[in-house]
Amino acid sequence: MINITKIFIDKKTEDEVKKVLLSGFLAQGERVKELERQLCDINRTKYAAVVNSGTAALHTALASLGLKKGDEVITTPFSFIATANTILMCNAKPVFVDIKEGTFNIDPDLIEAKISKKTKAILTVDLYGLSCDYEKIRRIARKHNLKVISDSCQAIGASYMKKPIAKWVDVACFSFYATKNIMMGEGGALVTDNNEIYEFARRFRQHGQDQEKPYIYHHIGYNYRSTDVLASIGLAQIGNLKQWTEKRNQNARRLVTKLKNIPGLVLPESTDGTAHAYHQFTVRITGDFPIKRAELIKYLLENGVRSAVYYPSVIPMQPHIKKITPYKKGMYPVAETLSNQVLSLPVHPFLKNSEIDLMVSLIKKAAK
Numbered sequence: 001m002i003n004i005t006k007i008f009i010d011k012k013t014e015d016e017v018k019k020v021l022l023s024g025f026l027a028q029g030e031r032v033k034e035l036e037r038q039l040c041d042i043n044r045t046k047y048a049a050v051v052n053s054g055t056a057a058l059h060t061a062l063a064s065l066g067l068k069k070g071d072e073v074i075t076t077p078f079s080f081i082a083t084a085n086t087i088l089m090c091n092a093k094p095v096f097v098d099i100k101e102g103t104f105n106i107d108p109d110l111i112e113a114k115i116s117k118k119t120k121a122i123l124t125v126d127l128y129g130l131s132c133d134y135e136k137i138r139r140i141a142r143k144h145n146l147k148v149i150s151d152s153c154q155a156i157g158a159s160y161m162k163k164p165i166a167k168w169v170d171v172a173c174f175s176f177y178a179t180k181n182i183m184m185g186e187g188g189a190l191v192t193d194n195n196e197i198y199e200f201a202r203r204f205r206q207h208g209q210d211q212e213k214p215y216i217y218h219h220i221g222y223n224y225r226s227t228d229v230l231a232s233i234g235l236a237q238i239g240n241l242k243q244w245t246e247k248r249n250q251n252a253r254r255l256v257t258k259l260k261n262i263p264g265l266v267l268p269e270s271t272d273g274t275a276h277a278y279h280q281f282t283v284r285i286t287g288d289f290p291i292k293r294a295e296l297i298k299y300l301l302e303n304g305v306r307s308a309v310y311y312p313s314v315i316p317m318q319p320h321i322k323k324i325t326p327y328k329k330g331m332y333p334v335a336e337t338l339s340n341q342v343l344s345l346p347v348h349p350f351l352k353n354s355e356i357d358l359m360v361s362l363i364k365k366a367a368k
């Protein structure tokens with residue numbers, strides 16, 4: 001079976017984990033600190049705070065802005081639910097802006113129309129590992145005095161105009177969930193050049209505790225700490241980031257070259273100035289394709305290839321979101337259309353060329 005992800009655990013990972021286990025220090029300590037140093041290097045930021053999930057990173061980043069009930073955060077309707085749920089965790093209101101067809105990401109040209117007196121931030125998502133158009137987004141944010149937080153949970157290693165995404169935003173959030181490009185089983189981090197956001201994050205992951213004075217608490221917080229055991233997995237992984245990202249790009253290029261010119265199959269675009277992390281290789285199956293998306297998924301599966309739909313619906317139609325922001329079909333036409341067309345194919349760095357070629361030949365057969 002050709003799977004959509006492959007979990008990589010080598011001897012080095014085992015050894016690193018074992019070392020921590022035998023050290024007897026299992027909670028947040030030196031290994032977490034080392035992972036934070038490496039995250040600063042990769043993202044060229046001053047600060048990094050490791051937490052125990054991407055969701056925790058997003059919640060922390062949003063909470064650092066001091067959002068109050070009624071404040072609004074502009075975001076995309078086409079993402080994992082955590083993007084919107086973490087806005088709700090801060091009692092703020094998500095305001096959705098439709099996406100751009102070619103990039104699957106928030107359409108910068110539609111943002112300004114949704115800005116109100118209550119808007120405090122823009123929460124972008126670099127979906128599938130492709131950076132948003134941060135030049136435009138940053139210009140809008142500066143003009144309206146808004147903070148920009150990126151949900152880069154799928155985009156570690158990606159860049160925009162030769163700079164890591166983190167350099168374009170106030171704070172960037174990553175996930176190290178088991179299937180992400182760099183993983184710890186469960187895990188996350190936020191990176192920033194902003195000292196106040198960083199200091200807030202360190203308190204917030206530990207019940208709001210003062211960093212110098214134990215048992216003095218400045219504000220509400222959570223237990224969002226990670227552990228040295230998990231950080232040792234992350235450290236064993238992160239050394240491979242460059243090589244794995246390059247392999248994902250090679251695989252994507254092979255797929256693009258071989259899947260060109262199939263009617264009804266739209267290939268992902270790499271936009272100018274971006275370096276894609278290819279967390280997912282996502283095509284669109286449009287009405288011109290001879291069979292339906294669901295039939296193609298079934299056909300591929302029957303022939304040993306797993307594919308997946310990220311995401312089958314838009315966030316604003318979820319029952320709990322609808323209660324906060326009324327939703328009618330057609331409000332986010334691009335995202336709604338694409339949610340019915342997207343299909344992610346395996347692109348992970350452990351694919352063999354022969355496996356890619358098998359996928360290609362199956363898709364070509366299905367397209368006849």
Ligand SMILES: *Cc1c(COP(=O)(O)O)cnc(C)c1O
Pocket residue numbers: 053054055056079080082083125151153154175176177186187188
């Ligand atoms: C994975 C992911 C998250 C959440 O990360 P967890 O580590 O599972 O909490 C948030 N947003 C996006 C876009 C993701 O892909």
